[in-house]
Amino acid sequence: MSYFIRSEGYNTYVMACGIAANLINIALDALFIIVFKMGVLGGVVATVIGWFFNTFAYIIYIVVKDRKQKTWLSIKSLFKFKFNKKLLGPIFSLGLGGFLRTFGIGFSFIVMNLLIANSHFAMPEYFQFFWAKGQPIVSLFLISIFGINDGARSLFSYNYTLRKFDRCKKVYLWTMLIALLYSIIVYVFVAATANNIWVWILNVDSDKVEGTATFIRIISLRILAVSLVINSLLAFQGANDVEKTIFSSAFENFISFIIVIPISYGIAYGVYKTTGNKEIVNWIIVGAFVFNCLLSSLFLMGFSYWFVFKKLEKIDQTKLSWSRKIEHKFFEMAQQAELLETPY
Known part of the structure; x- marks a missing residue:
């Protein structure tokens, strides 16, 4: 329900409900686990109560706004759901970018683990240890950056749908600034x-x-790099541009990765043959991983900036791409379904 509410431009309400639910969860965790000694069961109960509060707050929003006729949502429409198989294609196409991004991260991690554990110059007792310790820290803070994009995307989509392109530009710039400062x-x-x-x-x-501290400082540079690329996901997903979303999602972990990492491996292997120093060579591989992230981020930031400030305002005058045809078809089918359900 949070996605439906945010799509109507009420991000603040969703954010407040989420924060309140998490605070309730944390407080009840302490109460059930520490005071009542309920252990794991206490944590489960606290989580259920916290998210029940979240769901209940969303239901209240829908009921109140529906009575005031200030929303397209209704409790009836949420539970009276009719499955339409014709919508599966557009939905999967629009969600493919997110799948590729997640799959690409897994792919790049597998390749990096193979390099630092099984290459000619591998030092797995150190660098695989560093990797296992350092990556969770990066992942922890990257989730927050993607959360910034998640919140801003519905606002971008809302203004894109209304063709308020100046507001789209403001959302783009403010998201970039907030992500970078964070x-x-x-x-x-x-x-x-x-x-x-x-x-x-x-x-x-x-x-x-x-060694672990040095690795953490180097690998955490990815947080800075990702803050630059988050806007490409915002712009392309917010504008429902399937083609560009897929490209941006695959660029870092597939397109750029399969160019930068083999080159860096060749350089590292040459240095190893010349010096025999395994430690320096492994740092070259780690540095290349971070460099690939920075390179792809800068490219996609420039690409998305061109899209938002040059292409977007002319979007209705340009020839329909295959991805925009999917978007138009999606909304046409949704409108037809709504007309069929509207009583006369």
């Missing part, structure tokens, strides 16, 4: 605390503390 603050914090707080939290062995 990533800078996070990186400074992570880099400054890498050799004390994080190695303590991650329970790092004393002989690997320095």
Whole structure:
């Protein structure tokens, strides 16, 4: 229901409900686990109550707005759902970009693990250890950046649908600024605390503390890089441009990755043959992984900026691409279905 509500431009309400639900969850976790000694069951009950509150708040929103005739949603329409197989194609096409992004991250991680664990110059006892300790930190903060995109995308889509392109540009720029400021603050914090707080939290062995801290500082640069690319997902997904969404989702972990990483492997192998220094060579591979993220982010940021500021306002005058034909077909079928259900 949160996606439906946000699509109508009420992001703040959804955000407030989510924050309140999480605070309730945390408070009840402490109550059930610490005070009542319920263990794992207490955590489960707290989560169920927190998200029940969230769902109930959404239902209240729909009921109140429906009575005031300020929403297209209704409780009846949520439960009286008619499956239309003709909508499956457009829905899967619009969601393919998200699938490719997630699958691509998994693919790149597998390749990197193979390189640092099974190559001629591998030092898995160190670099695979560093990877296992450092990546969860990056993933933790990247989720927040993608959350910024998730919240801004519905606002972008709302204004795109109304053809308020100036507002789309403002959403694009503000999202970029917020994501960049967030990533800078996070990186400074992570880099400054890498050799004390994080190695303590991650329970790092004393002989690997320095290497783990260095790895965390290097791999966390991806947080800065991703903050630059988040706008491409915002723009292309927000405008329902399937073609560009698929391209941007696949660029870092497939297109750019299969060029940068083999080249870096060749350079690393040459350095290894010349110097025999395995440690430097492994740092080259890790650095190349971060460089690939930065390179693809800068390219996609430029591409999305051109799309929003040059292409978007002329979107209705340009020839329909195959992805926009899917979009138009989707809305035509949805409108026809609504007309069939409307009593006269």
